[in-house]
Amino acid sequence: MTRANLLQIAVFAALFGLLELGTQMGWISRFTIIPPSEMVTGAYNLFASGKIVPDFVSTMWSVIVASLLAIATGFVAGAMVHSLPQLRRTLDPFFASYYAVPIFAFYPLFIFIFGLTDIPKMIIAYFYAVVAMMINTMNGLDRMPAVYSKTARVLRMSGTAKTFWVTLPAAMPYVFTGVKLAIAYAFLGTIAAEFILSTSGLGHAISFAYLNFDNNGLYSNILIVLTLSVVLNMVLFYWERILLTRRGLA
Amino acid sequence: MAALISKEGAGPNALSRELHSTPPFAEVHSCLRGVSKVYPERAGNPALHALGPIDLDLKKGEFFAVVGPSGCGKSTLLEVLAGLSNVTEGTVTFEGNAITGRVPDGVGVVFQEDASFPWLTVWDNLAFGLRRRGMDAGSIRSRVKDALALTGLSDFAKAYPAQLSGGMRQRVCIARTLVTEPRLILLDEPFGALDQQTRLLMGDEVLRLWRETGATILLITHALDEAAMLADRVGAMSSRPGRFLDVIETNWPKDRDSRIASAESFGRITGRLWSLLRNESRNAMGAAAGKLK
Ligand SMILES: Nc1ncnc2c1ncn2[C@@H]1O[C@H](COP(=O)(O)OP(=O)(O)OP(=O)(O)O)[C@@H](O)[C@H]1O
Ligand SMILES: [Mg+2]
Numbered sequence: 001m002t003r004a005n006l007l008q009i010a011v012f013a014a015l016f017g018l019l020e021l022g023t024q025m026g027w028i029s030r031f032t033i034i035p036p037s038e039m040v041t042g043a044y045n046l047f048a049s050g051k052i053v054p055d056f057v058s059t060m061w062s063v064i065v066a067s068l069l070a071i072a073t074g075f076v077a078g079a080m081v082h083s084l085p086q087l088r089r090t091l092d093p094f095f096a097s098y099y100a101v102p103i104f105a106f107y108p109l110f111i112f113i114f115g116l117t118d119i120p121k122m123i124i125a126y127f128y129a130v131v132a133m134m135i136n137t138m139n140g141l142d143r144m145p146a147v148y149s150k151t152a153r154v155l156r157m158s159g160t161a162k163t164f165w166v167t168l169p170a171a172m173p174y175v176f177t178g179v180k181l182a183i184a185y186a187f188l189g190t191i192a193a194e195f196i197l198s199t200s201g202l203g204h205a206i207s208f209a210y211l212n213f214d215n216n217g218l219y220s221n222i223l224i225v226l227t228l229s230v231v232l233n234m235v236l237f238y239w240e241r242i243l244l245t246r247r248g249l250a
Numbered sequence: 251m252a253a254l255i256s257k258e259g260a261g262p263n264a265l266s267r268e269l270h271s272t273p274p275f276a277e278v279h280s281c282l283r284g285v286s287k288v289y290p291e292r293a294g295n296p297a298l299h300a301l302g303p304i305d306l307d308l309k310k311g312e313f314f315a316v317v318g319p320s321g322c323g324k325s326t327l328l329e330v331l332a333g334l335s336n337v338t339e340g341t342v343t344f345e346g347n348a349i350t351g352r353v354p355d356g357v358g359v360v361f362q363e364d365a366s367f368p369w370l371t372v373w374d375n376l377a378f379g380l381r382r383r384g385m386d387a388g389s390i391r392s393r394v395k396d397a398l399a400l401t402g403l404s405d406f407a408k409a410y411p412a413q414l415s416g417g418m419r420q421r422v423c424i425a426r427t428l429v430t431e432p433r434l435i436l437l438d439e440p441f442g443a444l445d446q447q448t449r450l451l452m453g454d455e456v457l458r459l460w461r462e463t464g465a466t467i468l469l470i471t472h473a474l475d476e477a478a479m480l481a482d483r484v485g486a487m488s489s490r491p492g493r494f495l496d497v498i499e500t501n502w503p504k505d506r507d508s509r510i511a512s513a514e515s516f517g518r519i520t521g522r523l524w525s526l527l528r529n530e531s532r533n534a535m536g537a538a539a540g541k542l543k
Contacts, residue, residue: 147365150334154359155379155430156352165382169369247368248412 034219042220043227052224058200059190062118066125067186071179074133078178079163081134082141098131107193116199125189132181140174141167173244180236187229202228279310279466280331280434285340286491287326299491300326303340306485306494308434308466313457315469315477317523318487319531324470325362327492328436331468332359344434358432360440362470366411366422372398373407375422379430397425400455416443421452428459437469441476449473450508453480457507474527478519479511486526489533495526 016036022028023035034042046052081088103124110120148170152162168175194203202225209217286302301323308314308331318324329335330342333349342349344357353359366375376394398404401421411419420443427435437456441449457480460467471477477484478500485497500519502510510516 145363145365147361147363148367150329150359150361151365153334154332154353154357155382156355157382161382165378166367169367172369246410246412248410 031215034215038216039219039223042216043223046217046220046224052202052205052221055200055202055205056224058118059194059202062122062125062190062201063183063186066122066190067129067179067183070126070129070133070182070186074130074178074182075137075175077130078134078137079141079167082138088138095131095135103127103189104192104196107196111197116197118200121190121193121198121201124193125186128185128189129182132185133178136174136178136181137171140171140178143174144170173240173247173249176236176240176243180233180240183232183236184229187232191225277310278307279312279345280306280308280468281343282306282330283341283343285330285342286338287323287330287335288338301330301490301492304493308468310466311464312483313460313467313469313481315471315481315484316487317471317474317477317484317527318492319489319527319533319535320472322487322490322530323492324487325438327487328359328438328468328470331434332357332436334359356433357436358427358430358434359436360420360423360427360438362438362442364411364416364419364423364443366419366426368411370410371407372403372409372411372414372422375411376426376429379426383430393429393431397429400428400459401425401452417445417448420444424452424456431463432465434466435468437467439470439472441471441473449476454507456480461504474520474523475511475516478516478523479506479508484519484523486523487530489530495530498522 019028019033020036023030023033047056081091107120107124110123114120114123144167148166149162152166157165190201191203191206194201195207198204202221206218206221206225209215209221282304284303284305286304287300289298289300291297304327316324316327326335330337331344333342333344333351333353336351344354347354366372367378370378373394376397377390380390380393394407395404398407401424403418403421403425406414406418411422414422420440424437424440441452444452453476456467456469459465469477469480481500482502483497483499485494487493488495498519501515
């Protein structure tokens with residue numbers, strides 16, 4: 001562990017301790033925030049009692065389905081658009097402004113079509129994730145040195161073999177950024193959709209606790225969501241480090 | 251206009267022919283006829299006449315070097331010969347068959363740029379082409395081992411290209427081409443990133459390899475002495491659009507090595523090359539300087 005890591009942990013622990021102290025001593029009202037220790041026990045109890053498990057599964061399921069679909073289709077679509085410069089020029093303004101469009105505006109429409117199932121939130125999560133994957137795939141393909149393609153041609157590789165053995169690994173660091181963003185966006189889209197209108201999921205649990213003045217449930221659920229996203233990001237970050245170090249990019 | 255080169259017949263070439271132990275009318279391995287390459291206009295850049303018209307006969311088993319000012323179309327010539335680039339005019343043949351849009355089997359290329367794959371270890375880089383061909387693991391192992399030893403990379407088999415120096419990466423690319431045992435090897439300034447001593451030694455290795463495999467070699471280089479030392483024939487190119495100003499026969503014995511640099515005729519050959527290229531290089535630089543204004 002580096003000094004920076006230790007410092008990060010120290011800062012985090014200090015903030016946690018201050019919050020604990022402040023709430024326990026009554027400097028901060030319990031109606032505003034509860035002591036972190038109670039968040040932890042609360043989160044633990046939610047799992048221990050099995051109360052949160054269906055919500056947890058529902059959220060994870062949505063994130064997994066949406067991000068996997070977004071990663072696969074985003075890569076293929078990104079590669080296709082990349083190979084058609086004309087189409088790409090046409091689509092460029094669309095990509096540039098995509099994340100300025102409130103995709104959530106279409107959420108009621110999806111609920112209207114699919115009902116209060118898991119599908120509307122998966123669609124929202126998917127649309128949040130897929131374009132990040134596309135943009136990063138195209139970015140990666142742009143940066144592939146032309147000499148790699150030439151090498152593949154000298155080795156008389158077929159188009160598919162070239163894509164699989166040369167293009168994909170060459171673009172991997174960028175594709176990986178796309179994967180990271182796709183998962184993050186899918187997570188964001190899912191939680192937010194659950195928050196707005198849904199009958200299950202961690203986002204729904206937070207919203208439900210909030211509407212019922214259940215501060216303990218509220219913060220316990222927030223803690224779960226935060227922990228989940230931090231763990232997810234750490235795993236991806238770790239993978240990315242290995243990938244980049246190998247190529248001398250980190 | 252096209253400066254034709256293959257000067258058949260007796261004369262000084264007779265000796266080298268004997269040493270090559272090739273039949274009196276050596277088989278043409280790769281051939282260009284009236285080849286021109288114009289890069290079409292694209293994204294605001296005007297069309298650019300990069301090469302030719304040019305004729306060239308590479309004889310089977312010969313070592314041909316190309317020298318010429320920067321930007322004269324040497325790499326373009328190589329891409330045309332390899333079948334990587336379509337010609338605007340003329341025909342390209344390899345082993346008697348016209349090349350159309352595909353690299354023929356039996357051609358190996360070492361590019362000017364670093365083409366080692368950063369996601370693979372040195373070993374996997376070398377094995378890459380053989381694996382794609384579906385060669386059995388045993389043969390791959392022995393070929394990769396040999397190529398590593400030949401290029402002095404045995405200790406770095408497990409390293410990734412990012413951990414190597416530029417010169418070592420270029421050696422990876424050379425080794426990666428050699429393992430596929432091409433019959434025509436095209437080398438585009440492969441020693442550019444190497445220091446002078448390593449350059450001389452690698453030159454000797456390439457000569458040894460050339461003798462052992464009987465492959466035809468075309469070597470592009472910016473070093474006149476390197477061209478004069480390694481090749482049977484040296485083609486000196488004009489500034490863009492590149493044509494051969496002349497092709498000089500060196501008449502070296504086949505079992506030569508870098509020590510011929512001390513031969514009396516060596517100085518004469520490099521001198522002749524320089525007198526051919528001096529004005530062309532000036533022109534090329536002048537043109538570039540003019541563009542900058
Ligand atoms: N793909 C391309 N599209 C357009 N122009 C190109 C392309 N490749 C090369 N050129 C142009 O063609 C000319 C010849 O380029 P080439 O790379 O063949 O030169 P070279 O002799 O190999 O130069 P150097 O010695 O610097 O490597 C240059 O003016 C270059 O700008
Ligand atoms: Mg070049």
